[in-house]
Amino acid sequence: MAIILETKQLTKSFGELRAVDQINLSVEEGEIRAIIGPNGAGKTTLFNLISGRLPIDSGQILFRGKDITNLPVHKILRYGISRSFQITNIFPKLTVFENVMIPVVSRIGKSLNFITPAKKIPKVNEEVYKVLESIGLTEKAYLPATALSHGDQKRLEMAIALANQPTLMLLDEPTAGMSPEDTAQTVELIKKVCQELAITIVFTEHDMEIVFSISDRISVLHQGRIIAEGKPQDIRYNERVIEAYLGEVP
Ligand SMILES: Nc1ncnc2c1ncn2[C@@H]1O[C@H](COP(=O)(O)OP(=O)(O)OP(=O)(O)O)[C@@H](O)[C@H]1O
Ligand SMILES: [Mg+2]
Known part of the structure; x- marks a missing residue:
């Protein structure tokens, strides 16, 4: 398998x-990779570096072998790297449809004529509904985002990330704060969507059962370093990993 992301x-x-x-990460095309580690391990910072939200101090980030180190956010997005945030990042007053429309318009905007309102353009409509359909939010398209449940707001954020037509998605705690039912549903959704659309997923998650059930490989971060890496069965009983987590208990 080809390497899609390398640091x-x-x-x-x-x-x-x-x-x-000094993180060396290597993610294969089509993989579901979990990045786990105690609070403050550096997971969100790693995502911020890869997605261009923070400048790096040193090192290199390669996407399909191309150097994307320190490129601006919009260029990284154009390469096909999309992300969602640990703290939900949607426009609460806009409708679900409009939240997804923004990235669609910004992606295909050049071919649009701006005399017609974007939501009336068939191509935009079609693309927004395709994304909403894949994430199960079609029936809520005209609700303001703020009216959604917490679980639906997290899924809307995933829809926004998907609207960029990424080939790599960085999901920062996609199920944070969700009820167990919402969590199970979202995990299934992540698996289904990335398989159907051939999207590689790198995600962070605190719930170990989710991590062990959906990841192909797991990288364990502790104090900014990768302390273990491997398949779920290799990580579950890894002594260094257990120690890093137990060390967190007061
Ligand atoms: N902008 C910043 N300025 C200063 N320190 C920061 C900044 N962002 C993160 N940190 C610190 O860097 C370390 C790593 O933080 P980070 O948010 O990446 O951890 P994390 O693994 O995502 O944790 P969590 O599981 O709680 O989300 C922490 O000690 C944090 O306090
Ligand atoms: Mg974090």
């Missing part, structure tokens, strides 16, 4: 703190 000696400090410390 080489990726490093980022905040003052004295090395939040991401």
Whole structure:
């Protein structure tokens, strides 16, 4: 399998703190990769570096072999890397449809004529509904995002990420704060969508059962470093991993 994402000696400090410390990550095309680790391990920072939201200190980020290190967010998005956020990042007053329409218009915008309102353009409508359909939000298209349940808001965020037609999605705690039923449904959705659309997933998650059930491989971060990496069965009983997690218990 080809490598879709690679980081080489990726490093980022905040003052004295090395939040991401010489990380070498290699993700295969089509893989579901979990990045796990205790609070403050550096997971979100790693996503911020890959998606261009934070400048790196040193190292390199390669996407399909191309150097994308320190490119601006919109260019990284154009390469096909989309992300969702640990803290939901939607426009609460806009409808579900409009939230998904924004990335669709920005992606195909050049071919549109702006005399017609975007939502009346068949191509835009079609694309927005395709995404809403795949994520199960079609019936809620005209509700304001703020009226959705927490679970639906997280799924809407995934829909927004999908509207960019990514080949790689970085999902930062996609089930955070969800009820167990919502969590199970979302996990199934992630699996289904990435299989159908051939999207590679790199995600962070605190719920170990989810991690072990859907990941192809797991990278364990602790204090900015990868301390273990492998298939779920290799990670579950890894001593360093258990120690890193137990060390967190007060
Ligand atoms: N912008 C920032 N300025 C200063 N310190 C930061 C900044 N962002 C993150 N940090 C620090 O970097 C470390 C890694 O944080 P990060 O948010 O990446 O961890 P995480 O693994 O995502 O944790 P969590 O599981 O709680 O989401 C933490 O000690 C955090 O306090
Ligand atoms: Mg985080």
